[in-house]
Amino acid sequence: MSAKKKSTNRPTPKFERAKRPIVWIGGSGIPGGATGKKLIALGHPLHWEPGSSKAARSVATLQPVIVVLESERMSESLLALLFTLTELKSTIDMVVFQLRRREPRQIADGVDGILMYGPSLVQQIKTILATMAGSRAFKATGLRAQKRLKKVRGELDRLRTLAVKDDLTCIYNLRFFNRSLENEHQRALRFGRSYSLIFLDLDGLREVNSRKGHLVGGQVLKQVATFVSDRVRRIDLPARIGGDEFVIICPETAKPAARLVAERIRSGIERLQDDKGKSLEITASIGVASFPDDGNLPEEVLQRADRALYEAKSRGKNRVCSWGDFEADGDDKSFLGSVHHTVDNSPSIEKLKTPDGSETIN
Structure with a gap:
């Protein structure tokens, strides 16, 4: 009688059981082809908003882990959206990245980083997810990475506050x-x-x-x-x-x-x-x-x-x-x-x- 095979099923980590979506704003839609398949393989639901008019409401409702802004230039509507997203960050643990074909000289207020078009796009997003969620790839250093990320975010929040708030009264400057x-x-x-x-x-x-x-x-x-x-x-x-x-x-x-x-x-x-x-x-x-x-x-x-x-x-x-x-x-x-x-x-x-x-x- 053959020995019963030992189950290889492992408990699904908390961050994998409740995978939050990736919200994609702007452009002609979420990339298709091989890039689209790789994005789907990440396991996070994908949601696309064609413009910025309803995007803030979708972000507030869906509470994504990543917001991708597909835009080469900063319009007034996009700046207004970034302001709203910055406000939402106080209640939603998310990051906002702008997707561009070339690196900008200066990152706009409210953008946490830049994603670059190209074959490495999915890997860039995968790295961000791994850093935020503490995946198995980061298991050895995941806790320390998360602590560093939390510290960096706290410092970024402090700098953003200093940039927009009056030192004495703490209202806007x-x-x-x-x-x-x-x-x-x-x-x-x-x-x-x-x-x-x-x-x-x-x-x-x-x-x-x-x-x-x-x-x-x-x-x-x-x-x-x-x-x-x-x-x-x-x-x-x-x-x-x-x-x-x-x-x-x-x-x-x-x-x-x-x-x-x-x-x-x-x-x-x-x-x-x-x-x-x-x-x-x-x-x-x-x-x-x-x-x-x-x-x-x-x-x-x-x-x-x-x-x-x-x-x-x-x-x-x-x-x-x-x-x-x-x-x-x-x-x-x-x-x-x-x-x-x-x-x-x-x-x-x-x-x-x-x-x-x-x-x-x-």
């Missing part, structure tokens, strides 16, 4: 605001939507710094930033652009609705208290402007929100003023007569900020 405003403007143009900008400047921060010190002034800025972030929608983007100035991008929001939001923020800041229950002794002057009513370019909308802000300053501070609340000729001279904030012919927000937090209106 000027650089990220500029990029986001341009993206929102392009989106509004494409879909025929509106957006509004709420430009906020604190009244009295200079006096707080003088009486209580800049450390207390910094705490006030942090508290205001937290308050503003808690009072806007998730799709809105608040940013500190310098000193005591903040701007909020409000997508798909007309000026009347934006003004109501601005008024709620103004009245709330007026009532803010420190941890001892004492008033922070600050208020806010706020300007509001909207696209397309108040400008055809993002720079125009921003400049008019800024000028509306300083009209609010000139009228006594602690109030909201919208562009259109005051008379202005072609050069806005009737408005600027009482305002000492020079923004003439300035398309860049860099010239609109007050780096030291001081006020230019007395």
